[in-house]
Amino acid sequence: MTEVTARTGVPPSPPRPSGRTGQTAVVASTPSDSHTWGLVVLQCVLEEAGFFVRNLGACCPAALLLSECRAAPPDLVAISTVNGHGRVEGADLISVFRRVPGLSDVPVVIGGMLTTGGADHREVVAELTALGYTGVYVGDEALQRFRVHLASADSHAR
Ligand code: B12
Numbered sequence: 001m002t003e004v005t006a007r008t009g010v011p012p013s014p015p016r017p018s019g020r021t022g023q024t025a026v027v028a029s030t031p032s033d034s035h036t037w038g039l040v041v042l043q044c045v046l047e048e049a050g051f052f053v054r055n056l057g058a059c060c061p062a063a064l065l066l067s068e069c070r071a072a073p074p075d076l077v078a079i080s081t082v083n084g085h086g087r088v089e090g091a092d093l094i095s096v097f098r099r100v101p102g103l104s105d106v107p108v109v110i111g112g113m114l115t116t117g118g119a120d121h122r123e124v125v126a127e128l129t130a131l132g133y134t135g136v137y138v139g140d141e142a143l144q145r146f147r148v149h150l151a152s153a154d155s156h157a158r
Pocket of ligand 1: 032033034035036037038039041042078079080081082083084085109110111112113114115116117137142143146
């Protein structure tokens with residue numbers, strides 16, 4: 001039977017062959033963020049890289065993300081946020097996530113537009129990395145750098 005994610009109603013595409021066949025990624029936005037297209041792009045990028053993706057959708061409550069990840073710990077969590085609250089909500093999210101038994105070592109990345117304008121990207125990246133994100137992707141090259149990271153992690157896994 002085709003799996004359909006509870007909140008989006010979108011059936012995930014089958015993973016493509018790669019070194020990661022069988023690995024799963026969870027994709028979600030921060031709790032306040034209703035932008036959906038960054039999530040869709042992220043899902044496509046991860047599927048191209050060979051992941052089976054569970055897309056929890058926009059405005060994803062932290063409790064839903066945590067319960068999904070506890071029920072079946074994924075190989076990667078990718079958070080997308082562009083509404084400008086990502087620095088604050090992303091910090092809250094990873095602080096709780098890292099305290100959950102079984103999730104302290106799960107790789108979690110966040111990307112998009114994490115602030116409203118002027119903030120120093122390096123400062124935001126350093127802050128969120130220190131709180132526990134595996135990768136923080138901002139700016140025009142965000143998606144490209146993430147793709148490069150996925151490709152290099154995949155080749156190391158082979
Ligand atoms: C469409 C849109 C909306 C729609 C969303 C509809 C929907 N179903 O998605 C609606 C009208 C609902 C909306 C609402 C709002 N929006 Co709006 N929206 C946009 C708009 C025009 C396009 C966003 C989009 O879909 N882009 C296409 C996708 C594919 O690209 P993306 O989301 O930018 O993601 C790319 C990268 O950021 C990156 N990326 C994203 N996530 C991740 C994650 C990882 C891990 C990685 C590696 C990369 C990555 O990859 C993507 C592809 O390149 C942008 C302006 C713009 N031109 O970008 C504003 C914009 C994002 N919105 C903005 C704002 C402020 C709002 C509102 C607060 C407005 C308001 N006052 O109500 C609300 C917020 C609602 C909420 N609760 O979140 C601002 C954010 C400002 C900021 N961060 O500084 C923007 C930038 C407009 C602006 N210039 O001011 N919005």
